[in-house]
Amino acid sequence: MMDPDLISQADHIPVLLKPMLENISPVRGAWVDATFGAGGYTRALLDGGAEFVFAIDRDPNVFSLAENWVDQYTGRIELINDVFSNLEKYADSVDGVVFDLGVSSMQLDQATRGFSFMQDGPLDMRMSQIGPTAADLVNSASEKMLSNVFYFFGEERASRKIAKAIIDRRKQRLFETTTDLAKLVESVLPRSKPGQSHPATRSFQALRIAVNKEYEELFNGLFSAEKVLSSGGYLVVVTFHSIEDRIVKRFIQARTGKLYTTNRYLPEPNILPIQFTKITRKAIKPAASEISTNSRARSAKLRIAKRTDFKPGKNLTFDELSVPIVGEY
Numbered sequence: 001m002m003d004p005d006l007i008s009q010a011d012h013i014p015v016l017l018k019p020m021l022e023n024i025s026p027v028r029g030a031w032v033d034a035t036f037g038a039g040g041y042t043r044a045l046l047d048g049g050a051e052f053v054f055a056i057d058r059d060p061n062v063f064s065l066a067e068n069w070v071d072q073y074t075g076r077i078e079l080i081n082d083v084f085s086n087l088e089k090y091a092d093s094v095d096g097v098v099f100d101l102g103v104s105s106m107q108l109d110q111a112t113r114g115f116s117f118m119q120d121g122p123l124d125m126r127m128s129q130i131g132p133t134a135a136d137l138v139n140s141a142s143e144k145m146l147s148n149v150f151y152f153f154g155e156e157r158a159s160r161k162i163a164k165a166i167i168d169r170r171k172q173r174l175f176e177t178t179t180d181l182a183k184l185v186e187s188v189l190p191r192s193k194p195g196q197s198h199p200a201t202r203s204f205q206a207l208r209i210a211v212n213k214e215y216e217e218l219f220n221g222l223f224s225a226e227k228v229l230s231s232g233g234y235l236v237v238v239t240f241h242s243i244e245d246r247i248v249k250r251f252i253q254a255r256t257g258k259l260y261t262t263n264r265y266l267p268e269p270n271i272l273p274i275q276f277t278k279i280t281r282k283a284i285k286p287a288a289s290e291i292s293t294n295s296r297a298r299s300a301k302l303r304i305a306k307r308t309d310f311k312p313g314k315n316l317t318f319d320e321l322s323v324p325i326v327g328e329y
Contacts, residue, residue, distance in 0.1 A: 013294045014040030015100065015238055016302040019284050021048060023304050024234045029095030032056065032228065034084035034221060039066050041098050046073050054091045056080045058128040058212075083128070085220035088227055096234040097225040101218065101244050115208060117182035117200045123175055125204075125211045134207045138181060139174045143167045153215070154206030155242065161188050162203055178204075205241070218244065222251045223315045226275055229307040235276065236304050243323075245283065245301050250321040252276060252305050255313065259321070273310035280304045 017040065021027070027048040033041050036057035045053055053076065057063070060081050070077060080090055084099065115125050123135035138146070143163045150159035165188045166175070175181050182200040189199040209215060225235055235252075239245040253259035255275040283301035290297050 013296075014044060015294065015297045015300045016284060016286055016290070017041070017044055018290075019302060020098070020236055020238075020304070023279050023284075024096060024236065027096075029230075029233075030054070030091065030093075032084075032087050032091050032094050032097040032225070034087060034097055034225070035100045036066075036079070037062055037100060039069070041100060042077065043069070043073075045096075045098075046076055050095075051076065053077050054080060054087070054094070056082055056084050056087060056090070058083045060129065083217055083221075085217050085224055087221065088224045091228050093230045094228050094233060095230060096236060097229060098234075098236040098238075099218070099221065099225075100238045101214070102240040115178075115204070117178050117198060117204050120177055120179040123178055123181055125208045127212050132211065134181075134211050135175055137207060137210060138166060139170055149210045150203055150206045152206075153209040153243070154202035154204075156202040156206060158189055215243070215247065218247055219251075219318065220315075222248070223312070226255065226307070227312045231307055231309045233307040234279070234304060235307065236302070239283075239301050239303075240299050245303075247321065247323050248303050249283070250323055251316075252278065252303060254316060254321060256305065273313070274308055275310050275313055276305040276307060278304075279306050 020041075021044065025048075027045055027050050029050065030052040031045050031050045032054045033039075033045065034056050036042060036055040039055065039062075042053045042055045053073075055066075055077055058081070063079050063081065066079065070079070078090070082089070087097070113121065113124055113126075123133060123138065125134040126132075137149070141149070143166075146163035146166055147159045150156040150162055156162065162185055165184055166181075169175075169184055175184075182198070182204070185200040185203045186198075191199075222235075222237075229235060237248045239248055250259060256278055257274045280303055283303050285302075286294075286297040286300055
């Protein structure tokens with residue numbers, strides 16, 4: 001049963017936790033929680049029978065949330081501040097790796113982090129709090145680059161219009177805050193109808209993904225997970241939007257020998273030997289009851305695969321997985 005402390009923090013409830021546990025039962029051995037966040041998956045794994053969890057997160061702020069409970073698991077957990085594409089540095093043979101992708105509600109709730117257009121704050125969006133900010137990107141990128149970011153990372157159909165408006169506006173004044181950019185985007189798009197998302201939703205998503213190189217991280221993280229998973233180990237991934245899910249789906253298809261490209265100009269994928277078998281035939285979506293208690297679950301999808309005996313295959317490319325992705329941005 002989920003810890004009462006987690007239930008009292010509805011925004012921090014791990015998404016699709018019940019179906020995950022049902023599909024990996026019995027939980028055993030060592031695991032990697034590649035996106036620690038508030039620690040929900042880590043606690044569920046430890047309480048469910050895992051002997052040890054390598055808990056990784058690129059955001060240094062999240063580990064303070066574990067201070068009031070981590071001592072309950074002394075000797076069974078290691079907190080690691082790093083990107084999950086580096087998980088091979090910390091674990092070499094584990095029974096499972098779980099990824100809970102995207103931005104957390106905790107990050108969205110902090111105006112000073114600059115992730116949300118719902119609160120006024122600096123246009124930052126850096127999960128690790130190092131490197132270029134979203135403001136740096138918006139204020140320096142070319143019109144073509146911005147258009148590509150909005151289109152490929154946010155699937156924003158008005159990407160060119162938004163990019164042009166940003167270029168025109170920054171000639172007079174650079175962008176510094178979230179509300180400043182949100183108002184600009186809102187001004188060039190049709191007014192949203194009742195029930196529709198805010199006009200800036202896709203643009204903010206795209207900038208966050210670009211700033212944190214999230215697709216590159218996910219891509220490399222999946223191959224790193226393949227390398228550290230022992231035979232019979234589980235790959236568990238929760239995604240929240242279509243391109244993330246497409247990357248995970250195509251990776252699993254490639255590693256289960258089910259990826260077939262219709263593009264004759266792309267090389268034939270290396271489909272043998274088979275590194276994984278599917279546990280979930282299709283993506284699992286949350287039940288209505290979960291969505292009613294945790295709105296973050298609405299767009300979530302869960303995919304699970306199990307590691308075979310074959311050694312890790314060569315890393316593929318985005319082209320080989322037939323995933324449309326912007327290159328240099």
